[in-house]
Amino acid sequence: MQLLKQTRQYQSDLAGYCRTGILQHIPGIHTSNVVHYRKLVMNVVDDILQNAYPLTYDLLSETEWDSLVADFFSEHSCKSPQVWYMPKELMEYVIDTDHALLKQYPLLCNLLQFEWMETAMFMMQDIPVVHTRNGDLLFSKLVLNPEHRLMALDYPVHRKNPSAIKPEDQQPYYLAAHRDEEGQIIFTELSPALVRVIEHLQERAASIQELYQLIEQDFGIQLAEADHLAIIHFLQQAYREGLIKGFSPA
Amino acid sequence: MVGIGYRKDFSEEFLNSDILSPAFIEVAPENWLGVGGYWKKQFHQALERYPLFTHGLSLSIGSPDELDFQFLANVKAFLKETGAVLYSEHLSYAKCDNAHLYDLLPIPFTEDAVKHVAERIRKVQDFLEQKIAIEIVSYYTPVAPELTEINFINTILQEADCELLLDVNNVYVNAFNHRYHAKQFIEQLDLNRVRYIHMAGHEQVSDSLIIDTHGEAIIDPVYDLFEHTLELLGRDVPVLLERDFNIPEMEALQAEISRLSAIKENVLKRTAHAIA
Numbered sequence: 001m002q003l004l005k006q007t008r009q010y011q012s013d014l015a016g017y018c019r020t021g022i023l024q025h026i027p028g029i030h031t032s033n034v035v036h037y038r039k040l041v042m043n044v045v046d047d048i049l050q051n052a053y054p055l056t057y058d059l060l061s062e063t064e065w066d067s068l069v070a071d072f073f074s075e076h077s078c079k080s081p082q083v084w085y086m087p088k089e090l091m092e093y094v095i096d097t098d099h100a101l102l103k104q105y106p107l108l109c110n111l112l113q114f115e116w117m118e119t120a121m122f123m124m125q126d127i128p129v130v131h132t133r134n135g136d137l138l139f140s141k142l143v144l145n146p147e148h149r150l151m152a153l154d155y156p157v158h159r160k161n162p163s164a165i166k167p168e169d170q171q172p173y174y175l176a177a178h179r180d181e182e183g184q185i186i187f188t189e190l191s192p193a194l195v196r197v198i199e200h201l202q203e204r205a206a207s208i209q210e211l212y213q214l215i216e217q218d219f220g221i222q223l224a225e226a227d228h229l230a231i232i233h234f235l236q237q238a239y240r241e242g243l244i245k246g247f248s249p250a
Numbered sequence: 251m252v253g254i255g256y257r258k259d260f261s262e263e264f265l266n267s268d269i270l271s272p273a274f275i276e277v278a279p280e281n282w283l284g285v286g287g288y289w290k291k292q293f294h295q296a297l298e299r300y301p302l303f304t305h306g307l308s309l310s311i312g313s314p315d316e317l318d319f320q321f322l323a324n325v326k327a328f329l330k331e332t333g334a335v336l337y338s339e340h341l342s343y344a345k346c347d348n349a350h351l352y353d354l355l356p357i358p359f360t361e362d363a364v365k366h367v368a369e370r371i372r373k374v375q376d377f378l379e380q381k382i383a384i385e386i387v388s389y390y391t392p393v394a395p396e397l398t399e400i401n402f403i404n405t406i407l408q409e410a411d412c413e414l415l416l417d418v419n420n421v422y423v424n425a426f427n428h429r430y431h432a433k434q435f436i437e438q439l440d441l442n443r444v445r446y447i448h449m450a451g452h453e454q455v456s457d458s459l460i461i462d463t464h465g466e467a468i469i470d471p472v473y474d475l476f477e478h479t480l481e482l483l484g485r486d487v488p489v490l491l492e493r494d495f496n497i498p499e500m501e502a503l504q505a506e507i508s509r510l511s512a513i514k515e516n517v518l519k520r521t522a523h524a525i526a
Binding site: 002003004006007008010011012014015016018019026027028029030033034036037040041044045048076077078079080081082083084086122123124125126127147179182183184 | 280281283284285286287288289290291307308309312313314318321343345346347348349350351352353355356357358360362363366390391392393394395427455459461
């Protein structure tokens with residue numbers, strides 16, 4: 001037996017009320033109690049979003065935040081059955097709809113992307129990679145931690161309190177985010193050349209000497225000794241912090 | 251056996267001390283599917299020590315929308331991977347018009363809804379190749395009711411041929427909110443189908459309304475109803491203590507588990523003597 005159109009409509013009306021606050025007539029409903037459903041639903045949504053976006057929450061006024069959450073939940077149909085993915089859908093909603101708040105806060109997209117990246121990386125499935133810790137950073141082929149992502153930003157939301165960021169701060173910023181052995185997320189700011197280093201290591205394990213050559217080809221330059229030292233310094237730090245997982249087994 | 255809802259909020263303290271000693275743990279698959287890193291390690295530590303019961307949130311068995319078989323396939327894989335003892339879900343809907351609401355809304359008590367929900371439960375059971383336990387949810391308003399709540403539930407259980415997750419606190423909450431007798435309600439249920447019991451606290455927000463918060467300790471009248479339920483059942487059923495918010499010290503949770511275990515043990519002894 002199919003669900004009757006009327007029953008379906010009542011269910012849709014109740015769900016719609018929870019999302020929008022607009023209550024249609026539903027027979028038998030206790031109007032004084034039904035408000036609790038909207039409160040409960042919106043409390044869950046607000047709580048999850050505040051936890052995922054603490055910097056955004058601090059940046060916006062209370063009215064702006066409440067309005068953003070209300071717009072999002074009433075206009076957007078949340079697709080994921082897993083509630084912890086909902087913040088990703090908020091970020092996509094703001095970007096896709098070119099939300100009005102972006103005019104007042106041009107950095108908002110970057111801030112949401114930055115904050116969601118931390119959650120997404122923290123929660124992401126484990127990705128095994130074949131590697132060994134026995135090797136020499138200067139001579140062995142380096143294996144990148146596959147639990148990483150590269151990001152390009154227009155505002156330094158990783159460096160400064162969002163409320164202190166000014167229009168003149170706008171310029172390209174590049175970040176690597178990776179998950180270390182303890183599961184913590186570490187962001188590393190990168191130069192364009194170091195982005196290419198990571199991109200080459202994404203393709204395959206490579207030694208520092210090979211990386212020098214690849215960078216020289218990419219940029220059509222001859223690396224100076226200072227450039228070599230800068231790359232070595234970066235890779236040493238990346239190894240210590242777990243962005244470089246180890247070395248390719250022989 | 252009395253278990254505890256395993257929460258990330260107290261995971262570390264739970265795993266690093268022996269204050270809390272449940273017989274099993276329960277999780278919502280939705281909160282752990284596809285999760286790696288720190289939480290996966292913690293979860294696996296818990297799985298090494300305790301049997302797992304699962305209690306879904308997002309299947310939306312009462313939804314007018316199509317069942318999400320991709321999600322169900324993920325749940326099935328999760329149940330297999332974790333060796334879960336059972337899978338339970340709510341007699342409610344959490345998705346409508348292709349939008350998840352992340353909360354449990356009451357299904358209209360209508361005959362067409364009974365058929366619709368029973369058919370969906372059967373489909374889920376076929377897909378998972380196992381029976382599932384369906385939980386009676388607490389509700390704060392009926393929606394276009396044609397049937398009584400007890401008729402609605404019993405008919406679904408019968409037509410779906412599924413098991414019942416009896417949340418004793420929910421029955422207490424519903425009896426208070428909708429002015430009926432909780433013990434009589436439980437007596438009218440098809441108790442042969444009870445596979446699992448939930449116990450929790452709630453919050454009374456007015457003279458006429460209780461909200462099922464899982465954020466307070468269980469109150470004495472709910473313990474009494476629990477005892478009455480066990481007497482009616484006359485058999486051992488796994489019991490879960492749910493505490494989702496306002497998490498107290500581990501000692502307080504263990505005290506609740508101990509009290510539930512003691513009630514259960516006493517009732518089972520009395521029942522055994524009566525039979526002997």
